[in-house]
Each structure stands twice: as structure tokens, then as C-alpha cells.
Amino acid sequence: xxxxxxxxxxxxAFIGYAGWSFVDSLTPYVGIAAAKNASGSxxxxxxxxxxxxxxxxxxDTFVFFLKDEETSESMMVRYKGTKPDQFDQAHHIVAxxxxxxxxxxxxxxxxxxxxxxxxxxxx
Amino acid sequence: xxxxxxxxxxxLASTGAVLCYxxxxxxxxxxxxxxxxxxxxxxxxxxxxxxxxxxxxxxDIAYVAAYSSKNLPLMYKISAFxxxxxxxxxxxxxxxxxxxxxxxxxxxxxxxxLTVYLLIQLLLTVLCVEKSPFRPIEESVLDGVGLNPLLxxxxxxxxxxxIFVGYALLAVPFAYCCGALIEKDMGTGWMNSVRxxxxxxxxxxxxxxxxxxxxxxxxxGWGGYWGWDPVENSSLVPWLVTGVxxxxxxTAKIRPAVIPMVHLSVIFTYTLVIYGTFLTRSGIxxxxxxxxxxxxxxxxxxxxxxxxxxxxxxxxxxxxxxLLPQGEMYTDHNSREFFMLLGSLLIVFxxxxxxxxxxxxxxxQLVSKPAAVNTDxxxxxxxxxxxxxxxxxxxxxxxxxGKQTEKKRLILPMAFFVLGIMAALGIGLRAPLPIxxxxxxxxxxxxxxxxxxxxxxxxxxxxxxxxxxIGLFAIVLSGSGSRQVSSEFITGTPQxxxxxxxxxxGQRFTEDGSEKRYVFRVDGTEYSALTKLRxxxxxxxxxxxxxxxxxxxxxxxxxxxxxxxxxxxLKHGKIAMDEAYxxxxxxxxxxxxxxxxxxxxxDVEITDGERVEHAKPWIRAxxxxxxxxxxxxxxxxxxxRLTGVSSDGRTIRMECMPSLESEQAMPVTAxxxxxxxxxxxxxxxxxxxxxxxxxxxx
Numbered sequence: 001x002x003x004x005x006x007x008x009x010x011x012x013a014f015i016g017y018a019g020w021s022f023v024d025s026l027t028p029y030v031g032i033a034a035a036k037n038a039s040g041s042x043x044x045x046x047x048x049x050x051x052x053x054x055x056x057x058x059x060d061t062f063v064f065f066l067k068d069e070e071t072s073e074s075m076m077v078r079y080k081g082t083k084p085d086q087f088d089q090a091h092h093i094v095a096x097x098x099x100x101x102x103x104x105x106x107x108x109x110x111x112x113x114x115x116x117x118x119x120x121x122x123x
Numbered sequence: 124x125x126x127x128x129x130x131x132x133x134x135l136a137s138t139g140a141v142l143c144y145x146x147x148x149x150x151x152x153x154x155x156x157x158x159x160x161x162x163x164x165x166x167x168x169x170x171x172x173x174x175x176x177x178x179x180x181x182x183d184i185a186y187v188a189a190y191s192s193k194n195l196p197l198m199y200k201i202s203a204f205x206x207x208x209x210x211x212x213x214x215x216x217x218x219x220x221x222x223x224x225x226x227x228x229x230x231x232x233x234x235x236x237l238t239v240y241l242l243i244q245l246l247l248t249v250l251c252v253e254k255s256p257f258r259p260i261e262e263s264v265l266d267g268v269g270l271n272p273l274l275x276x277x278x279x280x281x282x283x284x285x286i287f288v289g290y291a292l293l294a295v296p297f298a299y300c301c302g303a304l305i306e307k308d309m310g311t312g313w314m315n316s317v318r319x320x321x322x323x324x325x326x327x328x329x330x331x332x333x334x335x336x337x338x339x340x341x342x343x344g345w346g347g348y349w350g351w352d353p354v355e356n357s358s359l360v361p362w363l364v365t366g367v368x369x370x371x372x373x374t375a376k377i378r379p380a381v382i383p384m385v386h387l388s389v390i391f392t393y394t395l396v397i398y399g400t401f402l403t404r405s406g407i408x409x410x411x412x413x414x415x416x417x418x419x420x421x422x423x424x425x426x427x428x429x430x431x432x433x434x435x436x437x438x439x440x441x442x443x444x445x446l447l448p449q450g451e452m453y454t455d456h457n458s459r460e461f462f463m464l465l466g467s468l469l470i471v472f473x474x475x476x477x478x479x480x481x482x483x484x485x486x487x488q489l490v491s492k493p494a495a496v497n498t499d500x501x502x503x504x505x506x507x508x509x510x511x512x513x514x515x516x517x518x519x520x521x522x523x524x525g526k527q528t529e530k531k532r533l534i535l536p537m538a539f540f541v542l543g544i545m546a547a548l549g550i551g552l553r554a555p556l557p558i559x560x561x562x563x564x565x566x567x568x569x570x571x572x573x574x575x576x577x578x579x580x581x582x583x584x585x586x587x588x589x590x591x592x593i594g595l596f597a598i599v600l601s602g603s604g605s606r607q608v609s610s611e612f613i614t615g616t617p618q619x620x621x622x623x624x625x626x627x628x629g630q631r632f633t634e635d636g637s638e639k640r641y642v643f644r645v646d647g648t649e650y651s652a653l654t655k656l657r658x659x660x661x662x663x664x665x666x667x668x669x670x671x672x673x674x675x676x677x678x679x680x681x682x683x684x685x686x687x688x689x690x691x692x693l694k695h696g697k698i699a700m701d702e703a704y705x706x707x708x709x710x711x712x713x714x715x716x717x718x719x720x721x722x723x724x725x726d727v728e729i730t731d732g733e734r735v736e737h738a739k740p741w742i743r744a745x746x747x748x749x750x751x752x753x754x755x756x757x758x759x760x761x762x763x764r765l766t767g768v769s770s771d772g773r774t775i776r777m778e779c780m781p782s783l784e785s786e787q788a789m790p791v792t793a794x795x796x797x798x799x800x801x802x803x804x805x806x807x808x809x810x811x812x813x814x815x816x817x818x819x820x821x
Contacts, residue, residue: 029492
């Protein structure tokens, strides 16, 4: 009986740990204004903004500006890595990361391609 | 038209067969048999028609125009069959109908099971009719848009059909299980069939997932074989739950009290197959996944189907609850059944974690703003689970059924455990969990080898479990042990990175300009990163350069690089200048080609102050736009490319770019990473697949 109790306690402890990790790593989907004020990790969807500067590399960091589709507000995105595939053909860019010290530090970039390879809606 | 008619035949035949098997039984069974064969032949014919359309470039069919093109190699014309939503549902239906015909032919499945199986076939047919790949195109085109260059890879050509075989075959255990409940069959005969079909499906689904991972590693420059993308996860969860199903099934043969667990796991497996399809095909995750399909109208249908599968299964179980065996699932903690069940429970936990993670965008969407989980959620929750799972798997494999009497000394496994920890420390790991997992997985390797020697497990089980253990070991090494830097490479200058000497040798273009390669020399051997180019010279798809070594791979992903292009507008007869040359556009010629395109050639006079040359840049105009390639001037010192001509032929637009040599020698930034022991992972995945197939035969 003791072993069973131990097992249950261990499993409950693990569920607790998983739950905590889950809440900790939940990243809400926000606009650019909200991303700038968010304390934790968020996902932002936007369009490439090349009014200020074109996407470029700064050392090992890929830098570009992302603008909000609705408000046209813009922010700098820094991504440690090289330019993602099909970035130039991107329709929308989704950046996952945190905003701090004047830039959005992306851990992951998702490139949404409108591309001719996807079917149009409603077909 | 013929294809759609065949689909309708499948629809009618499947409906008829459901009615035959579902109602009168004995009397109508013979007719049902004929109808199942008819449905199979009609599905086969429909698929043949679509394949015929693809092979004969019938661009008046919307599906063919969307996924194929004239110049596509034969292999990819074939694989275009499953490149899109419509075709892949048809493939699924074909495999399902084939397995159905086989079931009827063998005659092992009873009427209840066949009714369930054919109801699923009916659902798939309705999906195929709703999303028919035989629709004619609205606006006619001369050539199709072609297959996404990322998918033009041998691995990607075979990945979807293998996954679909796995998905389709999982319907068989579900049908057997529901059939047994309907027929009040509480024996174990149906479980043997579930085991064999489940193992086959598991082997295919696993192989499909592994091939997908290998493709992601080799083709996508993401730096890894697994990205925890919802599309990947939606195939991983059914695979994990199938694993649970097969393990509780083993236990249920010894302990009848476990049989309800078999029912549950089979029902959940198929529910999760359809759920995964719903998640990736409905467009719901469009913003969260890199490669899910965009919005389509079948989401609701799939959601309803999924709910029906789950509810029907559970209701059947409740209705038959009185007949289900009861009793102790295990009597002793020190027995194989206890470890089997504990291991299964751990895999259920792992599935639940991945399930919750991948469903988050959907679930949060229902209550408020959508949110997703970070990918490190999976790693940090699954890692401790994997450590325990490896220990349970290792110790469990050395136990016997029932009560344990003898004591085993775990000297060999403990030595392996230490070896694993040392390997992890050796490649520079310092975090406790990866080190523990490395040790635990090698511990399991030791246990499984001992179990084989003592004949506690058969060859199939041994191979598959060995594969899982060394696979996890390799995941720790190549994942947690990976190191990455970003570095600028100047052609011909060697750099020392991670103990390798890497020299960048520049870009090389193929003759026809359809591809270029970034050539790297790692420790003297040449490896190149391929970039497929569009007709206008832009990057279409990029692959990394991967150097293979015994200690692991060196993975080099160059940042896209293209020569600086200056755009110029030239008016007829006027002179335009840049730093090096003066240009004057003199005339333009049009030439109609047989294939419906027009070749437009401009005559441009170029001078560098001393020499004068006439260049003939051209553009091939088609209904969709133009394609052109640069032409060299002054013996290759510079290149110009025609990009447009005004309708009156008085103005042309062109691009000027430096010489090919200077473009080839441009410095490049590349992210370089190590993947220690990655080949062990490929070995592990092969062992798992071989083990499953072997076990299915045993």
C-alpha cells in the first residue's frame, strides 16, 4: 500500500510540474502595441516593414522591422540566426519571443507564404 | 468527369455495403462482399484517373494545375498526387478501401466490425466527394504552378503515402474493437488481429514520422529534425497512443482485467488520428503552424466525425460494461504486468502533454485570445518523463509475468548507465536532466540486451526497444549536445570551428540557372548547400550543407546571398548611365513561339568609354508573366537582364548586376552547428521500424 501511495504522490507531483511548465510557457497571440508592454513571451503576427531599414544581418543576428497590420505600428525584431527560408516571399511573419531593451527578441520566426503553392480560400 | 463518377460509385457501394452488413446480416452478407470489392475497384479507378491527369498534364483540372507543371520530373508528377488536400484524402480512401477489400477477402472480421469499418470508409468518401480533386479549373492556364520546391525531394515524395498507410490501417483495430463490443465477443481472438494490424500501422506511421524528420533535417534549414510543430505533433500523438495500445494488449492476454484498457486505447488512437487530421486540415492552426493547410470548408465535418468516433466507442463500452472482465490488473509490484502498465501510463502522460500543447491554440481560441505554448514546454516536461520511462522499460524487460522470485543483478545495465553519463559529460553537457536521460537510455539498452540473452523478449520486441533506447540517447546527444555559431566566411579563408577546418569555396551555379550550391570544404571533403532558384533568379528553396563524421554531423546553413542588382529604365534612343557603363536601348523584337509564349528581345548598345558592344537581353512572356536570365556583356565583366517592356515598346526595364565570378566569390554568413551522434538516431529509427515489422510476424 505504501508503494502505491508513493507512486500516486510522484505522479501528482509530476502533473503539478507539467501544469506549472505549461502555464509558464503559454505565449499569447498579441498585436505589436501589446507585445511591447508584455512581460513574458508572446507571439506577434505582422507584415515586413522596410520603410526604416531593409532586413539585414548584424553579426549573428538577423534584424528586420515588423509592422502591425491594423495600426501600422512598427518594431524592430532581432532573431539569432540566419534569414529564414522564403522570408522574401512572406505574406505574414509570426515572431515568437520577448520584447526588451528596445527590440523584440524572437526565438522563432514562422513564415506564412501566400505563395502560389497554396490554394486560395473558397476554391 | 470519369474520376468523379468513380468517386460516386465508391460512395454508393460503401453506403450499400454498410446497409448490407449493418442490417440483415447473414442474408445480405454476400451482396455486401461484392459491394466492398466494387468500392475498392472504383476507388482504384478514381485514383488511376487522377494519376493519369497528372501524368498527361491535364491543366484543365484545377488540382493538376495547382500542384503539377510541364517541366516537373516524373517522380514529382507522381508525388503531386498527394501534395494537396484533395489528392491526399483520395490516397487515404484508396488505402482504406484496399485494406477493406483484404479484410472481406480474408473473412476474419465479423459483421459488426465491418459495419464500423465501412462507416469510416463512407466518411472518407464523403470528404473526397466534397473536396474532389477532379474539379475543372475556372480560368484555363497553359502550365501548372508546379510542386512547391521544398517538397521536391525524394524523402518528401514518399513521406505522405507512408503516413497515410499508417493512418488508414489504424481504422482496422478500431473496427475490430467496436465489432467485438457490438458482437459481445469477449474472447481474445479479436485482440490478435488488433495486435497484428496495430503493429503494421505502427511501423508505417513510425517510418513516416522518421522520414519526415529526416527530410526536415536535410532539407529545411531549421537546424533540426523535429520542431514541435502542430502538424508534426498531430502524427506523433497517435503513434504514442498506438504504442500504449500494443503494450496494454500484451498485458491483457495475461490479465483479462486489462482488456477494457485495450478498448479504451484503441478508441483513443483512432479518435486522435481524426483529431490530428482535423487540426491540420481545417486551417484552424494557420497562424501557429509552418506547414498546415490554409483554411478549408471541411473542418466542421471532421470535427463532427471525430466526436462521433469517440462517443460511439465510449457509448459502446458503457453499454457493454457489464460484460467486460473485472479483477486485479496486477498482483505484484515486482512483475512484468506492473511495469508494462506503468510504462503505458507514462506514455499516456507524454501523449497528453503533446496533445495539450498542440491543441492550445484551438482551446484558448474558444475562451479568449488564442495562445500557443513555447516549444521548450515539450522538452522540459517530456525529458523527466523519458528518464523514468527508460528505467521502467529497462527493468520491466527483465521481469517475468506474475510473481517475481529470482533476483537479477543489474551489473551490465549499471555499467551502461555510467557509460551514458560519461558520454553526455564528454560532449560538454552540464544540465542534470539530459545527463540523466543519456544514462537512463543506455541503462535500458543494457537491460534489453540482457533480457534478450535470457530469452525474456523475442527478436521483434528486442529490436524495437533497443531502437527506442538508442534513439532517445541520440536525441539527447544531438539535441541538447548541439552547439551553434554564426560566422562570416570569406572564400578560400579556412576557419576552425568545433574542431573542424571549414573553408568556403563560393557559390556555383548550374548551367541552366535552376540551382546554385554554396560549396564548403570540411576537413578536406566537399559538402554543398543546395539552393533551388526560381526562373527569375530568386531563391525558391534552400538546403543546408551537412558534413558527416563518425562523431556526428557538421550542419552549415548559409544565409541567402544574391548579387546586388540595380534596376534601370531605358527610354528608346536615350542614353542612361551607371558607374561603369553607358546604355542605349535601340530596338525591340517580338517572336511568337510554338508553345504560346512570346520571346521579346531588346537590342541595347553598351559602352565603357572605349569599347562598344550590342547586348541582346531577352524575356519570355507567358500568360502568367515573364521569365528571363541575365546575359553577359564585355566577356562576362557585367551582366544585364531584361525584366519588362512597355506595351508600346518604347521603354524597357532591366537589371544590371556584377560578373558571375564576383557573385560566386561573395562572402557568406552561415550558421554552423554540430549534431553529435546524429547517425545513432537514424540507426535507432530503423531498428524501431524493423522491430515492429518483425514483431507483427511473430
